[in-house]
Amino acid sequence: xxxxxxxxxxxxxxxxxxxxxxxxxxxxxxxxxxxxxxxxxxxxxxxxxxxxxxxxxxxxxxxxxxxxxxxxxxxxxxxxxxxxxxxxxxxxxxxxxxxxxxxxxxxxxxxxxxxxxxxxxxxxxxxxxxxxxxxxxxxxxxxxxxxxxxxxxxxxxxxxxxxxxxxxxxxxxxxxxxxxxxxxxxxxxxxxxxxxxxxxxxxxxxxxxxxxxxxxxxxxxxxxxxxxxxxxxxxxxxxxxxxxxxxxxxxxxxxxxxxxxxxxxxxxxxxxxxxxxxxxxxxxxxxxxxxxxxxxxxxxxxxxxxxxxxxxxxxxxxxxxxxxxxxxxxxxxxxxxxxxxxxxxxxxxxxxxxxxxxxxxxxxxxxxxxxxxxxxxxxxxxxxxxxxxxxxxxxxxxxxxxxxxxxxxxxxxxxxxxxxxxxxxxxxxxxxxxxxxxxxxxxxxxxxxxxxxxxxxxxxxxxxxxxxxxxxxxxxxxxxxxxxxxxxxxxxxxxxxxxxxxxxxxxxxxxxxxxxxxxxxxxxxxxxxxxxxxxxxxxxxxxxxxxxxxxxxxxxx
Numbered sequence: 001x002x003x004x005x006x007x008x009x010x011x012x013x014x015x016x017x018x019x020x021x022x023x024x025x026x027x028x029x030x031x032x033x034x035x036x037x038x039x040x041x042x043x044x045x046x047x048x049x050x051x052x053x054x055x056x057x058x059x060x061x062x063x064x065x066x067x068x069x070x071x072x073x074x075x076x077x078x079x080x081x082x083x084x085x086x087x088x089x090x091x092x093x094x095x096x097x098x099x100x101x102x103x104x105x106x107x108x109x110x111x112x113x114x115x116x117x118x119x120x121x122x123x124x125x126x127x128x129x130x131x132x133x134x135x136x137x138x139x140x141x142x143x144x145x146x147x148x149x150x151x152x153x154x155x156x157x158x159x160x161x162x163x164x165x166x167x168x169x170x171x172x173x174x175x176x177x178x179x180x181x182x183x184x185x186x187x188x189x190x191x192x193x194x195x196x197x198x199x200x201x202x203x204x205x206x207x208x209x210x211x212x213x214x215x216x217x218x219x220x221x222x223x224x225x226x227x228x229x230x231x232x233x234x235x236x237x238x239x240x241x242x243x244x245x246x247x248x249x250x251x252x253x254x255x256x257x258x259x260x261x262x263x264x265x266x267x268x269x270x271x272x273x274x275x276x277x278x279x280x281x282x283x284x285x286x287x288x289x290x291x292x293x294x295x296x297x298x299x300x301x302x303x304x305x306x307x308x309x310x311x312x313x314x315x316x317x318x319x320x321x322x323x324x325x326x327x328x329x330x331x332x333x334x335x336x337x338x339x340x341x342x343x344x345x346x347x348x349x350x351x352x353x354x355x356x357x358x359x360x361x362x363x364x365x366x367x368x369x370x371x372x373x374x375x376x377x378x379x380x381x382x383x384x385x386x387x388x389x390x391x392x393x394x395x396x397x398x399x400x401x402x403x404x405x406x407x408x409x410x411x412x413x414x415x416x417x418x419x420x421x422x423x424x425x426x427x428x429x430x431x432x433x434x435x436x437x438x439x440x441x442x443x444x445x446x447x448x449x450x451x452x453x454x455x456x457x458x459x460x461x462x463x464x465x466x467x468x469x470x471x472x473x474x475x476x477x478x479x480x481x482x483x484x485x486x487x488x489x490x491x492x493x494x495x496x497x498x499x500x501x502x503x504x505x506x507x508x509x510x511x512x513x514x515x516x517x518x519x520x521x522x523x524x525x526x527x528x529x530x531x532x533x534x535x536x537x538x539x540x541x542x543x544x545x546x547x548x549x550x551x552x553x554x555x556x557x
Contacts, residue, residue, distance in 0.1 A: 044147055044149070050065075059144040072126045078150070078153065079117075088133060093129055106284060108286025114232075153227065156227050160224045164224065177208070181207055202252075245276065247301045276300070279296040399451065400451055416527060429478065433551065448504045453510055457477060461495075466481060514538055
């Protein structure tokens with residue numbers, strides 16, 4: 001029997017039992033039928049206009065007056081009427097007790113945030129007639145009087161939180177997840193890591209931003225923030241800006257995932273960004289109403305749906321695309337479908353509870369999209385690791401494990417992009433008598449001679465963070481080093497010491513010819529100049545070696 005399966009099954013049953021215990025406490029205690037009294041009374045019935053009963057939601061393009069008789073009320077309560085209004089006036093038995101006042105933003109009149117009428121009540125109003133004269137906002141989608149209730153502010157806040165528990169949970173999840181994603185992706189984008197493709201991290205960054213902006217929109221749609229803290233205008237502006245930024249973030253995610261960085265895509269991206277900034281600016285200075293910004297958001301919604309739908313269609317159609325691309329396309333199709341349903345609901349009825357559809361849509365989108373992004377990151381990590389390993393092989397000399405000629409000249413290329421340091425020194429090295437060793441002691445001895453030279457070079461130069469050692473081919477080595485003259489002489493002395501005392505299976509002591517040149521000698525020198533001068537000096541050293549030892553370079557003896 002599979003013991004791991006048994007353990008998982010046991011853990012599942014154990015967790016289920018604990019959850020049942022918790023459920024018993026909520027469902028089978030003697031508190032089930034007991035409810036604490038809250039100071040909230042629904043007050044949406046028996047309202048009249050011109051003596052005729054009306055039902056909520058109620059709409060009227062003209063200024064109208066609704067009347068009703070108040071029940072017993074208390075001084076800590078208020079009457080809340082939900083309606084997008086331009087102005088209102090409240091009277092008790094014909095005496096005006098409250099009038100709306102115009103809202104101003106930077107000195108310009110605005111109706112943003114005028115979505116609820118809060119009427120303070122007193123005990124003396126109990127049983128008296130109340131009349132409310134309302135001028136609803138002119139809206140493309142219509143504006144209605146949707147609900148009325150008598151409550152305290154604390155009870156109103158509790159009521160909104162109880163009715164929007166899923167939204168509050170998603171607000172926390174989306175915010176935390178979004179911050180985490182933006183932090184992680186931002187770190188790698190700034191680091192410019194070579195392991196992950198930049199666009200994949202950008203997609204994760206925009207997904208995080210999308211989560212945070214969606215969370216702001218969700219929490220403001222519940223009305224909890226302004227019920228608790230007030231500032232109805234500020235939270236309403238935040239809600240509108242969040243709403244108009246959501247399609248832009250969705251578009252940025254899709255562009256990054258589908259690698260859409262062409263001229264047309266950039267132009268559309270710029271148009272969307274400019275439309276958002278200009279519409280918010282015009283609303284702030286009073287040229288347009290903030291409600292118009294919502295229309296702009298819906299236009300952007302439509303444009304983004306078309307573009308992302310096109311991206312998704314072409315990706316699915318192209319059989320050469322990766323499976324992750326097809327998965328992203330399917331997720332986008334689902335998101336667009338639900339977003340379209342929610343948009344139709346909003347257009348038909350501005351106060352319809354379309355938030356549930358949007359929440360389901362956002363859950364599907366963010367979970368699937370982020371999951372696919374992480375999958376792509378995982379694939380890219382694997383691919384880049386394989387590429388990095390191949391790069392190591394391509395840049396490493398197999399025998400000595402030093403960098404090869406290709407690697408050495410890649411470093412040279414980095415130096416040539418800027419002014420050469422004055423202490424940069426090029427050292428050319430050639431191993432003496434490699435042909436003699438191969439011919440007389442065998443190729444294993446010749447290999448040992450080269451490996452020993454590489455080991456001594458590492459011991460002499462690797463302790464410097466500015467050194468680059470490379471095997472240029474055959475018996476030729478080169479070193480690039482940034483060091484003053486004193487340090488250079490010390491390292492060269494150490495190199496000769498390590499070489500003379502090196503012992504191997506076949507070789508006792510290693511002889512090399514060496515030449516070097518520094519920028520100190522010629523401030524206008526380039527790497528090629530230093531290399532040629534170093535080679536000339538190395539060949540002079542080699543010539544002197546053979547003259548002093550009496551060996552014949554071409555003789556196998």
